[in-house]
Amino acid sequence: MTKVLLIRHGETHFNIQKRFQGFMDSPLTEKGIAQAKLLSERLKNTHIDVIYTSSLGRAVETAALIKGDKDIKIIENDNLREMNLDRMEGYTTDELMISHKEQYHNFWNDPDKFIPDGGETFEELRERISKEISKIVKKHRGQTIAIVSHTVAIKSYIGYIDNLPIAQLWNPPFLHQTSLTVIDYEEGKGSISMYADISHLAEEKAEKTTKTV
Incomplete structure (x- = not known):
């Protein structure tokens, strides 16, 4: 069996400012660093053969913190980056509701109608x-692979595995920072055995979710 541990990066400064990040980048906050360290502690007894990460700094930093002092290779990959939002990037949600009102609405509510x-x-x-x-799965058949990526990228892949239409992309679960989704592959077919788990982040469970990417 091949196993993928799909992980969202830790909290960033853009996240708390409610700014769309996309291909832009923002460093982890102190809380984001703590979140990644908590996940690292959770996974300390889990064998991981390799870590792939989005090449964006917030994901690379998260991957390094999760690795800790383990002897695991980290491979940066441009194709694991967040959705390219181009001219919507860097703006706050309030700003986008004015400058890109229809696109902002469709992004969160009707993703199949979203025109970037x-x-x-x-x-x-x-x-x-x-x-x-x-x-990546074909290259590391029979291994356990950690992949650090981003909200929309991960939700898109979950939808792909579950064969969901784009219109249902934002169906629960919500992806908190450093949430862990586990996908098992048998004969090339993936099935999700754990969705967006945050048992290592007890304080997050009671918090109101915020729409950030």
């Missing part, structure tokens, strides 16, 4: 992320 102002569609992202993870 530059950048990628949800369909294009799903194709990018699914092809790349399929390559």
Whole structure:
């Protein structure tokens, strides 16, 4: 069996400012660093053969913290980056509700109708992320692979595995920072055995969720 541990990065400064990140980057907050360390502690007795990470700094930093002092290779990969939101990136949610009102609404409520102002569609992202993870799984058949990525990228891949239409991309569960999704692969077919678990982040369970990417 091949196993993928799919992990969202820790909290960033853009997250708490409610800014769309996309291909832009923002460093982890102190809380984000703590979240990654808690996940590292949770996984300390889990054998991981290799860690792949989005090449964006917030994911790379999270991957390094999860690795800790384990002897595991970290491989940066551009195709694991977040959705390219181009001219919507760097703006707060309040700003986007004015400057990109229809696009902002469709992004969260009708993703199948979302037309980007530059950048990628949800369909294009799903194709990018699914092809790349399929390559990684084939390369590391029979191993356990950690992949550190981003909200929309991970939700897109979950939808791909569960054969959901783009319109249902934002169905629960919510992806908290450093949430852990586990996918098991038998004969090339993946099935999700754990969705967006945050048992290492007890304080997050009671917090109101915030829409950030």
